[in-house]
Amino acid sequence: MTSAKVHPEFWKGRRVLLTGHTGFKGAWAAAWLAKMGAEVTGISLPADGDHSxxxxxQGHLPLTSHFIDIRDADKLSVAVRESNPEIVLHMAAQALVRRSYREPVYTYExxxxxxxxLLEALRDLTDLKAALIITSDKVYQNSDDGRAFTESDPLGGDDPYSSSKAVSEIAVASYAKSFFNEKAIPVATGRAGNVIGGGDFSEDRLIPDIWRAAQTGKSVTLRYPGATRPWQHVLESVSGYLVYLQALASSGGNALPKALNFGPQGGEVxxxxxxxxxVQKAFGIDGDWALVNDAQPPEKSHLALDASLANETFGWRSRWTPTETLAKTVDWYKAFGETADIYAFxxxxxxxxxxxx
Structure with missing residues (x-):
């Protein structure tokens, strides 16, 4: 069995195209890849908000950055051809469920x-070894019974975000079979659980909302406090993606699954x-959270992933417990608030x- 370790020697000097590099997970991936000496080209929209x-x-990251909307096929194609990547990690997305209700067309586009x-732009590359397209743990048809999803479960999605990712899965599988398999270039998808960690400042995200409440003194409000999610640290999912890409590129993808879940050990929710x-306690927030009283777009109450196939395939499994994950997350935000060298941290x-x- 291939080791689940991320191997710096594999990535050193490797030409990597990373889309969504200005996002939360993308920035962590960019930092890790740069740390290992990869030659990273990033394609993304500029980072949102006052903090990111x-x-x-970014001043410490030795990467080539292109601010391109991936809906612009012509500009995207030019940037992809110029970078001529060996490895592609596609993270760029509209990733917010509630925004998908407000902007469904933009989400699908x-x-x-x-x-x-992106897949069209990759078709004529000469040096491409593997591509991994990141979707979501929400791609599955969810009956809300709390059962942990496996990769063979039916795809679905009731809200625009979830269904857009399920459609993306189908498109990736079609492109792989129609255009890439004959060239022995593996193109696969990665599905991760709810990711937390330092550096997430997105709207409608639990820990960023609590961090903002701690800064402003406002109360913390929750929409669905009883909902369960497969929480994991951002480094868990990124490590899974990098290990998966190592295996895909090294084997030509032969006999490897074309989709894998990456979630907490044992489907822990x-x-x-x-x-x-x-998190409120760790941030020193007095009092409890308050329930949002106005009408909210529907979201599933239960979500869990079975990541045993990734373990069986190449030994990947989550490393940090929920307690460790929360501690690392809070430590990052505290360091950020203390104006520490956040890149070094x-x-x-x-x-x-x-x-x-």
């Missing part, structure tokens, strides 16, 4: 046609309310994650 991990660390545009109370957490168990 990418804007905090970005998540479906943006992915198709924790409620939104439990996470909120623990970010790298130190990657070092901690890489340390032998």
């Amino acid at each position: 991990l990418y804007n905090s660390i 970005t998540n479906v046609m943006g992915t198709v545009n 924790v409620t939104v309310g439990e996470i909120a109370r623990a 970010t790298l130190s957490q990657i070092d901690e994650y890489e340390a032998p168990l």
Whole structure:
């Protein structure tokens, strides 16, 4: 069995195309890849908001950055051809469920046609070894019974975000069979659980909302405190993606699954309310959260992933418990608030994650 370790020697000098590099997960991936000496080209929209991990660390990242909307097929194609990547990690997306209700057309254009545009741009590359398209744990047809999803479960999605990612999965599988398999270039999808960690400042995200409440003194409000999610640290999912790409590129993809879940060990789930109370306590917020009283777009109450196939395939499994994950997350935000060298602190957490168990 291939080791689940991320191997710096594999990535050193490797030409990597990383879309969505200004986003939360993308910035962590960019930092890790740069740390290992990869030659990274990033394609993304500029980072949103007053705060972002990418804007905090970009001055230290030796990467080529293109601010391109992946819906623009022509500009995207030019940037892809110029970078001529060996490895592609596609993270660019409209990733917010509630925004997908407000902007469904934009969500489908970005998540479906943006992915198709990228796949089209990859078709004529000469040095491509493997591509991994990141979708979501929400791609499955969810009956809300709490059962952990496996990769063979039917795809679905009731809200625009979830269904856009499920459609993207179908498009990726079609492109792989129609255009890439004959060239022995593996194109696969990765599905990760609910990701937390330092550097997430997005709207409608649990821990960023609690961090903002701590800064402003406002109360924390929750929409669905009883909802359960497969919470995991951002480095868990990124490590899974990198290990998966190593295996795909090294084997030509032969006999490897074309889709894998990456989630907490044993499908471990924790409620939104439990996470909120623990993080509030860590941030020193007095009092409990309040329930949002106005009408909210529907979301599934239960979501869990079975990541045993990734373990069986190449030994990947989550490393940090929920308690460790929350501690690392809170530590990052505290360092950020204390104007620490946040790039060095970010790298130190990657070092901690890489340390032998």
